[in-house]
Amino acid sequence: MTPEPSPSAPTAAPPVPSTRPAATLQRRLFLVGSLLVAGLALSVVAFGDLGEDLVYFWDPSQMAAAGEDAVGATIRLGGVVKAGTVQWQPDANSLKFIVTDGKVEVPVEATGAPPQMFREGIGVVVEGTLTKSGVFTSDRLMVKHSNEYKAPEGEMSAEERKTLYTTVEEL
Amino acid sequence: MATTQSGGLRWEHGLLALGLALLAVGHVQGLFFAPAEAMMGDVGRILYVHVPTAWADMLVYTACFGFAVAALWTGKATYDAAVEASAEVGVLYNALLLFQGSVWARPTWGVFWTWDPRLTTSAVVLVLFLGVLVLRRVIPEPERRLNLSAIAAVLAYVGVPIVYFSVKWWRTLHQPFSSPQTVDGSFITPLRLAAFGMIFLGAGLIGLRWRALRRGLERDLATPDLPAAAPALRLPGEAGGSAAGGAL
Known part of the structure; x- marks a missing residue:
């Protein structure tokens, strides 16, 4: 869906920005970059063996x-x-x-x-x-x-x- | 594109009604027809509120992530609005989740709060998505706002799988994953009804907020050199926030 020019926008408004090639490229680079950082962060937490250092309780x-x-x-x-x-x-x-x-x-x-x-x-x-x-x-x-949720055996008075x-x- | 500001039933109203109906049926079943939990008694019935909220919140945040990716790929206001709408509902559900959890924890665990990995990561995710919403309110330039808040949403979403797996990766006080094998058969139907209820309710709420935000953001993004109409002053409840000054 192409953004429609708003009726109340000034007529001298510059071309719609989100379709400028440079802006589009920049946004998509941002997307790739943030997905990479997010993936990296998740894998560090998932596979980084934090479990040893991050212990809620000792046995x-x-x-x-x-x-x-x-x-x-x-x-x-x-x-x-x-x-x-x-x-x-x-x-x-x-x-x-x-x-x-x-x-x-x-x-x-x-x-x-x-x-x-x-x-x-x-x-x-x-x-x-x-x-x-x-x-x-x-x-x-x-x-x-x-994590077990049990019904009582027989009717509970x-x-x-x-x-x-x-x-x-x-x- | 519909132009009416008010009136008329839309798909989001249908979703809200469906969600509320499912919640009502699920909770009547859960509160009055399902047996009390063997160990926790009636307190255990908060299961039907808490677990559906958690599932739905995960889906809402996942939708927010998807919208953020779409916003960055296309630059379209419709996705920009969806990022904000879904982040708002995600934060709402997340806050509810922490509150319900505390209410449940006090009588069962004995404490309202403890820095257990599941609880801590849930609280961190709440703060991260609040950050996304704050970003959207402090950046006046429409294009920058779209870019930065979408990037922030993608990064904040990292926390969601961490919350989910926290009970598996680390030792917690919070119980591990439940499954149909660990939940009595008589609890499952009300649980599922309430879960679909929370999901449809959330989708309807996102729809409402998306419609309220979309037109203002379309206008903002069409006139990028002008700062948006004081977004910092825009109240969340104000429909089409920037309509008042979008054209300046």
Whole structure:
């Protein structure tokens, strides 16, 4: 579609610019250039092995491998809540459990009530520091949801639905 | 070319109506007929809002990229207008996406926000496309505005596949890709309805904005030596923004 000269444009307007050969060539060079830069940037991110440097959380093995260096630093630690290790004391506002990646186990002490989805066997990410005694003290506990969305087995009663929000009390 | 400023039903109105209808049907199904999610309960129903927004936003940004390529290749105002229209809708969906994600994250993860790769890259893409829109408002020369904002849109689009693959490339708190294998069958139909709803709604919104912007940009580009009519002062809602002073 050729741009129509607008009725209100001055009659002495220069020729329509977008059809000037020089302008067209320049624009198309811009196009090729930006596509090249974009492609390059994407491939650097995709194939540049940034994964090693860009880690949102450590797993217990990585923290163990860091040894003494890990002590005292602020760390995000991710793993699974080991079954049978959760101790929740509402009065003391204290939550203790073990985070594991299947190889290394780290005892965690957190403060505050955990999110409602917190339970044994679920993935968590805890932010905090590793103390000299080997206990990880956390002031921020996050629960990792998997990409599985399941319907409950059988009909869910209103009662059961409610309990989903009160997992904390049941621990 | 249609000249009426108002009145008359157009294709974009059809898309908007179709989008809203699909969203309505999808959400009635998702909220009232599909079962609650086994672990998250009713909170999990935000799935039907969040995931369709994410899919649609990706498509909107992809359209923006395509329009930017076409604008640079042809120099035509119609594509220039489409770049702006789709960048606006992309930014809108992106902002909605981050908001919905926070609302979902607080009860499930326990936090509104964390600097996880998926969240961080989504926020970066929002800022990049906001940058495209800012560029369009600060460059008064029509040709330069077309060129630079289209280049910026092509470059900003790099972030979109990075957001998509972030859950695969890096460790995240955000869940990885869902697929029909990981989503219960009873959730899939409302999810799909809502997804098509968001896509058609987005296409309709782009159409509305494209029509509002196109004529002003055609006029701007036809008189390149004159700066456009104070684009910095043009409000997003103002139809045919430069009509007032395009001719000077």
